[in-house]
Amino acid sequence: MIKIKVTSNEKAKILTITVKGHSYKKNNKDIDPLCATVSAVVLGTLNALKTLFPSKKEIIIEKKPGHIVFINKSTTKEINAILQTMSIQLKTIYLYFKAGILIQEQIEKN
Numbered sequence: 001m002i003k004i005k006v007t008s009n010e011k012a013k014i015l016t017i018t019v020k021g022h023s024y025k026k027n028n029k030d031i032d033p034l035c036a037t038v039s040a041v042v043l044g045t046l047n048a049l050k051t052l053f054p055s056k057k058e059i060i061i062e063k064k065p066g067h068i069v070f071i072n073k074s075t076t077k078e079i080n081a082i083l084q085t086m087s088i089q090l091k092t093i094y095l096y097f098k099a100g101i102l103i104q105e106q107i108e109k110n
Contacts, residue, residue, distance in 0.1 A: 001021050001023070001100060001101070001102060002019065002020070002021040002022065002023050002034065002035065002038055002100060002101045002102070003018075003019075003020050003021050003101075003102050003104070004017070004018065004019050004038075004090050004094075004101070004102065004103045004104070005017070005018040005103075005104045005105075005106065006087050006090075006103070006104070006105050006106070007105075007106045007107075007108060008105075008106075008107055008108070009107065009108050009109075009110060010107060010108075010109060010110060012080075012084070013072070013080055014070075014072050014080055014083040014084060014087060015071070015072055015108065016069060016070060016071050016072065017069070017070040017083060017086060017087060017090075018067075018068070018069045018070075019038065019042050019067070019068050019069075019090075020066060020067040020068075021066060021067075022035055022066055023035040023038075023100040023101065032100075033097075034093070034097045034100050034101060037093050037097075038090065038093060038101070041086060041089045041090060041093065042068060042086070045070070045082060045083070045085075045086040046061060046068070046070075048082055049061075049070075049079065049082060052078070052082075053076075053078075053079060056074060056076075056079070057073075058072070058073040058074035058075070058076075058079070059071070059072055059073070059074055059079055060073065070083060070086075090103060091103060
C-alpha cells in the first residue's frame with residue numbers, strides 16, 4: 001500500500017507531502033504500474049525542485065528507502081505551485097487506481 005499525506009495551511013500553502021510504502025503486483029515479478037506511476041511523479045517533482053531551485057534551503061527533502069518527505073519552508077509561490085501540481089497528480093493517480101493507494105489531506109490552522 002502506498003500512503004500519501006498532504007498537509008497544507010488555510011491559505012492553500014503546502015507544508016509537507018509524505019509518500020511511503022510500495023505497491024506490488026500479484027506475481028511480484030513484473031513492475032507494478034501503480035508504484036511506477038507514483039515514483040515517476042515523485043522523482044519528477046524532486047528533480048524539478050533541485051533543477052529550478054538549486055540553492056533554496058527552504059525546501060527540505062528527507063529520503064529513506066520507500067519513504068520521502070517534502071517539507072516546504074519557502075514563501076515563494078513557484079515552489080508551492082510545483083508541490084500543488086505534485087499533489088494534483090497524485091490525486092489523479094488515486095482516481096485511476098484506487099486500490100493500493102491511500103491519500104490523506106490535512107489542513108493546519110494558523
